[in-house]
Amino acid sequence: MLVEVILFVLLTALGLYVLTRENLPDNVPKCPRRFPFLGCFDFVLYASDMRRLRDKYGDIFMMKFGTQYMVYLCNYPLVKEAFSSPHVTDRPHFEFSLFITDGAPAGVIMTNGEQWTYLRKFLLRQMSDLGMGKSYMEDALMHEARKLANDFGRLVGKPAKFPKSLDICVLNIVWSLVANKAYEYDDKKILDIMSLVRKVSDVVGGLVLPDLFPIIKYLPHFIRRHILKEQLVDELKKKLINFTKENIDEHRVNLDRDNPLDLIDRYLIEMDEQKKNPNISQFLSDEDLATTIFDLFGGGFNATSNTLRWLIYYIAAHPEVQRKLHEEIDAVIDVDAEISLNHKESLPYLEATIYETHRCSSLVTGGIPHQASKDIQLGGHTVPKVIKHFLYN
Incomplete structure (x- = not known):
């Protein structure tokens, strides 16, 4: 009996060793103590945790x-060294980031190789043709800015949360390029969609667990649904999917190939033209x-609306910055005139305030993860x- 117990313990230990053995090079970056299947117990939850680990x-x-x-990169020279390499452009395969397609690579953020290269070039070309970054977008931008300023006027002199109009204003600018549509601030459909987009970030913590702990996939269904919030994710x-399908189907019915109005039109035309080219049509x-x-x-949408939130927070906390901004704008632009891209070079303090907002704020604390396509040398x-790469500022 004793021999059997000893053999069982030895075989179990051997099995665990084989399963958890890590063939990592000797000079990998330092790492806190880690445990098989569980990883490090020195969790990174707050910015203070990251500063402590960096120290x-x-x-x-x-x-x-x-x-x-x-791997966490914590200074600018390291980040620059890493992303100057053509071998650090890949994205890791995280199923949670592709839950819309059940884990199949899609879109332009979490794809790699030829698929990413083709889609990125296609999107940049089409968005440029549609007016992104060009002066003739100013009419649409100014229209939304006027509406937003009027809506903010309701809140003057009293404490208030940021109104939904801030998000819808930014969304309308993006959506005008994507689907040639704009929504009113009280449109229930778009308010529901915005609420859904926000909820996606709330469930990401559950969605990422199977990528970190694959054994979760094999738990009983009722336990898995509770841990991963599968019912909410499915909803x-x-x-x-219904929202995007409705828009895509509507564009397909009304498509004018000689006069594409937005990105969806141009994508549908490209999809049709590339049918006979299997190298492209697969994407x-x-x-x-x-x-x-x-x-x-x-x-x-998220990045721009969050930037505006941080900007408003900061200038509210620093009224002296508000005064300088107001003085600069008054000195450059007539009372009855509207600001335009042509004024950019004459408004250095305004531009510096925007850059300072990006520097100080926490828009994307860790950046979007990357993964090298081959072993690389980095920081010695x-x-x-x-290994996945994260940035930290």
């Missing part, structure tokens, strides 16, 4: 969450278009390609 391990260090290693997924589908729309929501360390 302890240096400007480049590793963390292990469950079964996944991640969000269904509503978001184009309604599902990919839906994911691309959400990528633009995240990259355009070897970083294996299996």
Whole structure:
């Protein structure tokens, strides 16, 4: 009996060793103590945790969450060194970031290789043709700015939360390029969609767990649904897919190939023209278009509306900055005139205030994760390609 127990213990230990053995190079970045299947117990929850770990391990260090290693880069020279390399442009495969397509690579943010290269070039070309960054977008921008200023006028002299109009104003500018539509501030449909987009960020914590702890996928269904909030995720997924499908179908019915009005029109035309080219057509589908729309929501809508929130917070806390901004604008622009891109070079303090907002605020604390396509040397360390990269400022 004793021999059997000893053999069982030895075999179990051997099995655990084989399963958890890590063939990492000797000079990988430093990492806190980690445990098989669980990873590091020195969690990164707050900015203070990251500063503490940086002080302890240096400007480049590793963390292990469950079964996944991640490298944190904590100064500008390291970030510049990493992303000057063509081998650090890939995105890691996280199923949670592609829950709309059940984990299939789609869109422009979380894809790699030829698919990412093609879609990125296509989007940049089309968005440029549609007016992104060009002066003739100013009419649409000024129209939304006037509406937003009028709505903010209701709140003068009293404490208030940011109104929904701030988000809808930004969304309308992005959505005018994507779908040639704009919404009123009280439109129930768009308020519901914005609420859904916000809820997606609330469930990300649950969605990422199977990527970190794969064993969760094999738990009983009723436990998994509770841990991963699968019912809520399924509801969000269904509503978001219905919203994009409705817009795509509407564009398909009304498509004028000689006069495409927005990104969806141009994508549908490209999808049709590339049908006979299997090298490209494999990247184009309604599902990919839906994911691309959400990528633009995240990259355009969330980032811009959050920047405006931080900007308003900061100038509210620093009235002297408000006064300087007002004085500069009054000195450059007539009372009855409106600001335009032509005034940019004459408003250095305004531009500096925007840059300072980006520097101080927490728009995307860790950045979007990257993954090297091969082992690389970084900051005097070897970083294996299996490790994800995060930025931290």
